[in-house]
Amino acid sequence: EPEVTQTPSHQVTQMGQEVILRCVPISNHLYFYWYRQILGQKVEFLVSFYNNEISEKSEIFDDQFSVERPDGSNFTLKIRSTKLEDSAMYFCASGGHSYEQYFGPGTRLTVT
Amino acid sequence: DAKTTQPPSMDCAEGRAANLPCNHSTISGNEYVYWYRQIHSQGPQYIIHGLKNNETNEMASLIITEDRKSSTLILPHATLRDTAVYYCIVRAYQGGSEKLVFGKGTKLTVNP
Numbered sequence: 001e002p003e004v005t006q007t008p009s010h011q012v013t014q015m016g017q018e019v020i021l022r023c024v025p026i027s028n029h030l031y032f033y034w035y036r037q038i039l040g041q042k043v044e045f046l047v048s049f050y051n052n053e054i055s056e057k058s059e060i061f062d063d064q065f066s067v068e069r070p071d072g073s074n075f076t077l078k079i080r081s082t083k084l085e086d087s088a089m090y091f092c093a094s095g096g097h098s099y100e101q102y103f104g105p106g107t108r109l110t111v112t
Numbered sequence: 113d114a115k116t117t118q119p120p121s122m123d124c125a126e127g128r129a130a131n132l133p134c135n136h137s138t139i140s141g142n143e144y145v146y147w148y149r150q151i152h153s154q155g156p157q158y159i160i161h162g163l164k165n166n167e168t169n170e171m172a173s174l175i176i177t178e179d180r181k182s183s184t185l186i187l188p189h190a191t192l193r194d195t196a197v198y199y200c201i202v203r204a205y206q207g208g209s210e211k212l213v214f215g216k217g218t219k220l221t222v223n224p
Contacts, residue, residue, distance in 0.1 A: 004155075031209050033211065035212075035214075037153075042214050042215065042216060043150070043156060043199075043212075043214040044214070045211040045212065045213065048209050048210075048211055050209050055209040056209065056211060058211075089153060091155045091156070093155075093156075093212075099144060099146075099161055099203075099205060100146070100158040100161060101158065101212060102158060103155030103156045103157065103158075104155050105154060105155050106153070106154070106155050108153075
């Protein structure tokens with residue numbers, strides 16, 4: 001069964017450093033998303049991406065964040081200058097013409 | 113904010129049916145009811161969705177009241193592996209790009 005994959009599973013970085021979180025969505029899907037979950041809190045929407053552009057973004061997704069689909073298979077989330085409060089689980093999701101979104105296993109980002 | 117209300121926690125005996133309620137009294141005519149679950153810190157997993165008819169798949173059944181103001185997710189024979197946080201989400205279909213808005217969900221504990 002096709003699934004969304006994410007790398008790395010755990011990323012530790014120092015405050016102020018750039019990180020890139022990578023996702024490989026399900027191959028025939030058209031819609032791509034990033035969500036995050038701070039420990040003990042709700043899953044929060046960050047951004048959706050369709051047809052090579054951002055469809056919607058939340059207030060969390062400020063100028064420090066960017067997304068890219070560089071090669072037609074990968075979908076990346078970049079945080080330019082990480083802050084302590086960026087520490088969270090980051091989930092990538094993808095969806096096709098059906099109504100559901102499929103989530104990856106997540107990347108745990110720890111900013112020290 | 114989430115448009116749904118769920119009990120914070122429920123218990124169920126292994127092998128018995130788990131019935132998880134959800135109130136969505138402000139649901140609009142074009143909004144679907146989705147159920148996802150999250151096992152520990154894994155990515156949310158799609159379970160089922162519906163508009164107004166009852167739905168069943170290999171994982172669960174979804175019963176939506178005639179006025180669409182509430183629904184119940186039924187896991188017919190709960191196992192220990194069904195212990196998770198279950199999220200009821202109301203989502204409009206807008207070509208597939210609409211985000212999911214997660215609430216706090218119901219923590220279901222299946223007991224041996």
